[in-house]
Amino acid sequence: MSSPAPALAKAQPERRIVVVRLADSAEAVAVLSALFALLLIAFPVSFPRLIVNGWQHGQLIPVMMAVTLLLDGCLYFRVAHLLSAKPGPVAAACLGSLPLLVVGGLSLLLQSAVHHTISLDLPNLQSRIGEEILAHTYLGLVAAIFLPFLVIRLLQQAKGKGL
Amino acid sequence: MAGWTFKWLFWIALYLVPVVLLPWAMAHSWNQQHGAAARFSPRDLLKRGELGLLSLVLASSVIWDLLQSQFTPHTRALGAILLAVGGVMAVNVWVETYCRQHSGTDWHPERAWRDSRNMALLVFSMAAVMQILLDRFTKVVAQ
Numbered sequence: 001m002s003s004p005a006p007a008l009a010k011a012q013p014e015r016r017i018v019v020v021r022l023a024d025s026a027e028a029v030a031v032l033s034a035l036f037a038l039l040l041i042a043f044p045v046s047f048p049r050l051i052v053n054g055w056q057h058g059q060l061i062p063v064m065m066a067v068t069l070l071l072d073g074c075l076y077f078r079v080a081h082l083l084s085a086k087p088g089p090v091a092a093a094c095l096g097s098l099p100l101l102v103v104g105g106l107s108l109l110l111q112s113a114v115h116h117t118i119s120l121d122l123p124n125l126q127s128r129i130g131e132e133i134l135a136h137t138y139l140g141l142v143a144a145i146f147l148p149f150l151v152i153r154l155l156q157q158a159k160g161k162g163l
Numbered sequence: 164m165a166g167w168t169f170k171w172l173f174w175i176a177l178y179l180v181p182v183v184l185l186p187w188a189m190a191h192s193w194n195q196q197h198g199a200a201a202r203f204s205p206r207d208l209l210k211r212g213e214l215g216l217l218s219l220v221l222a223s224s225v226i227w228d229l230l231q232s233q234f235t236p237h238t239r240a241l242g243a244i245l246l247a248v249g250g251v252m253a254v255n256v257w258v259e260t261y262c263r264q265h266s267g268t269d270w271h272p273e274r275a276w277r278d279s280r281n282m283a284l285l286v287f288s289m290a291a292v293m294q295i296l297l298d299r300f301t302k303v304v305a306q
Binding site for chain 1: 171234236238241242248249252278280281284285287289291292295296299300303304
């Protein structure tokens with residue numbers, strides 16, 4: 001087999017790299033928030049209990065990591081497909097690592113918040129901890145979806161969209 | 164459930180009436196008074212990213228509520244930072260659009276409208292969830 005002719009290779013138009021806009025991830029976070037709110041209103045007891053049980057059994061954080069990683073990846077490839085542009089290596093690295101780092105970091109913050117609540121020795125402690133876990137779960141999901149795109153956007157602006 | 168429905172209606176009204184319907188009604192009234200034939204849709208009125216301003220105001224009010232709550236300092240800080248980032252990035256759409264328009268650089272009204280609409284939706288939905296979480300937490304504390 002012969003290699004492709006250099007002239008033919010040069011003749012193909014070069015696909016530009018995806019330029020991410022925050023509006024893309026904002027739309028996804030808005031849908032996620034609406035879903036979270038609807039679940040809270042429709043299942044005010046069972047949905048928070050599901051999340052708290054997941055945290056107590058150590059399943060919540062891995063699930064959050066998987067969900068945010070998948071969502072960020074799908075969002076990025078959707079934008080790339082719509083713009084007919086190719087994914088950039090730095091953006092891919094950001095999307096591959098930042099959701100995990102954000103969720104991991106926020107899980108440490110949640111543990112700290114739970115220890116803080118326990119140390120105060122307040123009444124209705126179990127319910128308070130449950131609400132803290134619920135709030136951190138929501139904020140963690142939002143942060144892990146929105147912040148990687150914010151970082152990519154800022155990097156793209158700083159480096160002249162060469163990511 | 165009825166209380167929640169009322170709260171949701173209040174939130175939607177807070178978003179739609181002063182920002183979308185009121186400017187549209189005022190523009191309609193101005194047209195009537197001046198006999199102008201021009202018709203403005205809410206999109207025409209807000210196409211320069213003005214929704215970003217509302218987003219920042221909305222985010223500020225929820226941050227205030229969050230800081231007054233009895234959540235742990237960790238949760239308050241995290242929620243306040245995320246809401247503030249959302250609000251600032253929403254207002255950035257308006258500022259960037261204004262700068263582009265007045266400096267004569269590349270300006271796309273379609274893009275500005277889409278960006279500001281999505282950022283406003285982000286802040287609005289985050290604010291709504293935070294209000295639900297705050298309401299739940301207040302009930303837990305009161306028990």
